[in-house]
Structure formats: C-alpha cells, structure tokens
Amino acid sequence: MREPVHIVCPHCGTTNRLPRERLAERPACGKCKAPLFDGHPAALGEADFDRHVGKSDIPVVVDFWAAWCGPCKMMAPQFERAAQELEPHVRLAKLDTEAAQGIAARYGIRSIPTMIAFKGGREIARQSGAMDAASIVRWVRGAVGG
DSSP states (O other): OOOEEEEEOTTTOOEEEEEGGGGGGOOBOTTTOOBSOOSSOEEEOTTTHHHHHHHOSSOEEEEEEOTTOHHHHHHHHHHHHHHHHHTTTSEEEEEETTTOHHHHHHTTOOSSSEEEEEETTEEEEEEESOOOHHHHHHHHHHHHTO
16 A cells, blocks of 8 residues: 545545545545545635645645636636546645635735645645636646646
C-alpha cells in the first residue's frame, strides 16, 4: 500500500486519512459520512480556508469570486463542471472575497474571478479572468502537473 493521503471533508472540515487508490471509490468522511467528493466545489471561508489548503494532500484550486461580479457568475457553472471532471485528484473550492476579505487581502486579489492553485499549502499557480470548463481543466492540469 502506498502512502495514505489526507483529505479535508468539505462538509464538516474533518481531515480524513485514506489510501490514495481509494480516492476513485467515492470515499465518505469518517465523521459525518458525507461524500468527500460530490462533484461540487467546496465553499470556503475565513475559518476553514487554511485547513483545506494546508491539510489536504491533493492540490486545491480556489476560485476567488464575489456575488456582484458578472464574470464570476458566468464562470460559476463552468467551475462546477470542471470540479466534476477533476475530482478526486484535485479539490476545487470557492471563496467569496466579500465575506473573506482577510484571505483575499493575504493573496493580493485585485481582480475577480481569480483562480489560485495550491499544493502542500503553497501557491503554485494563478490565473485571472473568466474561463470555460475545458480551459479551467486544461489550466488546472498544467498547473498541478497532471
């Protein structure tokens, strides 16, 4: 058996440890029993952002957005489609910059939508502007290496 991976539950925030080969088996959270991957981006906020980005052993791609942003609204369903294609090897998440201004400031978000790819808790790539699902998938795979 290979080294286990840590996956943060998007529903309750518990860090789950499981064999990497089980990722494709639709694993459930050991605490809340909800699926660890459900084809939808995880909604993050100030309280859980660092846990998801820093404790997950798979790459996490965060869409920084706001409700008043037209391009963000246009990209939302595209980001959702990309999540369905990229999970369980990449976690897609959304962070409302209005509700989590401290996180947005920490990463110097100046225009939205902006996507940032994190690996091992560190920023590895950034892309600003609305994209379609195929372009998001292509960018994410290029950014995270696969």
